[in-house]
Amino acid sequence: MEEKQVKRRRIVLVPVPAQGHVTPMMQLGKALHLKGFSITVVQTQYNRVSSSKDFSDFHFRTIPGSLTESDFKNLGALPFLLKLNQVCEASFKQCLSQLLHEQGDDDIACVVYDEYMYFSQPAAMEFQLPSAVFSTTSATAFVCRSVLSKVNVESFLIDMKDPETQDKVFPGLDPLRYKDLPTSAFGPLESIIKLYSNAVNIQTASAVIINSASCLESSSLARLQRELQVPVYPIGPLHITASAPSSLLEEDRSCVEWLNKQKARSVIYISLGSLALMQTKEMLEMAWGLSNSNQPFLWVIRPGSVPGSEWTESLPVEFSKLVLERGYIVKWAPQMEVLRHPAVGGFWSHCGWNSTLESIGEGVPMICRPFTGDQRVNARYLESVWRIGVLLEGELDKGTVESSVKRLTVDEEGADMRKRAIDLKEKLEASVRSGGSSSSSLEDFANSLKMKNS
Numbered sequence: 001m002e003e004k005q006v007k008r009r010r011i012v013l014v015p016v017p018a019q020g021h022v023t024p025m026m027q028l029g030k031a032l033h034l035k036g037f038s039i040t041v042v043q044t045q046y047n048r049v050s051s052s053k054d055f056s057d058f059h060f061r062t063i064p065g066s067l068t069e070s071d072f073k074n075l076g077a078l079p080f081l082l083k084l085n086q087v088c089e090a091s092f093k094q095c096l097s098q099l100l101h102e103q104g105d106d107d108i109a110c111v112v113y114d115e116y117m118y119f120s121q122p123a124a125m126e127f128q129l130p131s132a133v134f135s136t137t138s139a140t141a142f143v144c145r146s147v148l149s150k151v152n153v154e155s156f157l158i159d160m161k162d163p164e165t166q167d168k169v170f171p172g173l174d175p176l177r178y179k180d181l182p183t184s185a186f187g188p189l190e191s192i193i194k195l196y197s198n199a200v201n202i203q204t205a206s207a208v209i210i211n212s213a214s215c216l217e218s219s220s221l222a223r224l225q226r227e228l229q230v231p232v233y234p235i236g237p238l239h240i241t242a243s244a245p246s247s248l249l250e251e252d253r254s255c256v257e258w259l260n261k262q263k264a265r266s267v268i269y270i271s272l273g274s275l276a277l278m279q280t281k282e283m284l285e286m287a288w289g290l291s292n293s294n295q296p297f298l299w300v301i302r303p304g305s306v307p308g309s310e311w312t313e314s315l316p317v318e319f320s321k322l323v324l325e326r327g328y329i330v331k332w333a334p335q336m337e338v339l340r341h342p343a344v345g346g347f348w349s350h351c352g353w354n355s356t357l358e359s360i361g362e363g364v365p366m367i368c369r370p371f372t373g374d375q376r377v378n379a380r381y382l383e384s385v386w387r388i389g390v391l392l393e394g395e396l397d398k399g400t401v402e403s404s405v406k407r408l409t410v411d412e413e414g415a416d417m418r419k420r421a422i423d424l425k426e427k428l429e430a431s432v433r434s435g436g437s438s439s440s441s442l443e444d445f446a447n448s449l450k451m452k453n454s
């Protein structure tokens with residue numbers, strides 16, 4: 001008897017063109033592919049993931065007329081994102097129409113879009129396709145955005161300008177204080193709140209997927225489930241479930257050889273993610289603090305991340321000598337491999353959500369130096385909820401840098417943080433194993449698509 005070939009249903013993924021969003025979206029694609037779906041990634045012209053051998057099973061489409069690298073440079077991140085949503089709506093509809101035309105009307109099981117690519121929602125609706133929102137940040141940050149989308153901007157601005165209020169806990173968001181809220185993200189508060197309102201306004205999407213786990217954020221997840229009208233699926237951390245090499249920059253693997261020569265748990269790894277900028281003054285305080293700490297360090301300095309410098313020119317010559325003895329500087333590291341390395345004793349991070357999950361996933365305690373947006377929320381949780389981080393606030397000086405590095409890599413306090421981090425790592429691993437909460441959630445999401453469309 002001739003065997004009937006089973007056609008895989010397609011999931012269309014729409015990532016935000018930034019490293020911290022692309023990575024978890026590609027991991028989600030891998031995880032859903034393993035569940036039997038075929039994957040099409042619809043990208044903008046800016047920051048495209050290459051359809052390399054790592055993604056040979058995926059299909060890639062580019063949204064015509066979407067913004068480019070020079071638009072990003074000219075506009076800045078926040079206006080870029082707002083404009084992207086305006087210009088992509090019509091062309092994304094065209095993309096979907098073409099896909100349906102080529103593959104057949106029953107082909108697409110769901111459009112899964114990054115919460116900030118909300119232009120996808122009306123397009124999916126036009127073709128009566130199910131859609132799901134994917135949040136690449138923590139559930140707590142999602143709750144914050146939802147709360148902020150409802151504030152009165154004028155009176156909130158007055159509160160935020162009052163130094164005393166800054167240190168107060170924001171009502172209903174304990175332990176987050178006013179100053180921990182994601183209110184500065186590359187632009188003025190009015191624009192941020194506009195972006196948040198659009199992102200949390202889930203009108204027709206039938207689910208919210210979150211790259212988090214209930215062992216990390218049970219109360220925020222429960223709150224979201226109560227407040228949103230659709231099922232919430234915490235399926236993370238995806239980097240453990242499905243690795244998907246999607247680095248937009250070239251990784252310098254020579255640092256792994258350098259790590260191989262260092263003592264166990266002695267190295268402080270420093271990376272501020274793909275977007276954060278650091279002032280020269282802060283960079284110098286960090287350099288001298290690292291120097292005085294006597295600990296070895298691996299420092300990622302992204303070209304262009306220090307305004308006014310191309311790369312490391314603003315570091316003093318004496319420090320460059322020290323780097324040869326006790327440090328290593330790269331432009332971009334294979335971060336997950338670095339965090340997994342036994343020589344790494346601590347992670348100095350801007351606390352982007354991916355970096356946070358990756359660090360906890362390897363049981364590595366952190367020095368938290370958030371810059372903008374949800375990084376402050378994550379930093380506060382690392383310090384006071386999970387108690388695996390040292391939070392650095394206010395102006396940075398070399399003395400604080402030195403003592404924080406020692407607290408983490410030398411002192412008893414750091415060893416206790418590491419124990420708690422390892423405990424969380426084990427919980428995270430259990431949650432993505434078969435039968436664990438995140439694994440079951442992913443299964444439920446996949447089944448919900450199969451049921452709706454069978």
Ligand code: UDP
Nearest residue numbers: 020273274275300332333335352353354355
């Ligand atoms: N990353 C990396 N190499 C580096 C620095 C960062 O591979 O040298 C990766 C890191 O593993 C993470 C992502 O870049 O997956 C950064 O995402 P995150 O959410 O932490 O911060 P963002 O870049 O969005 O601010």
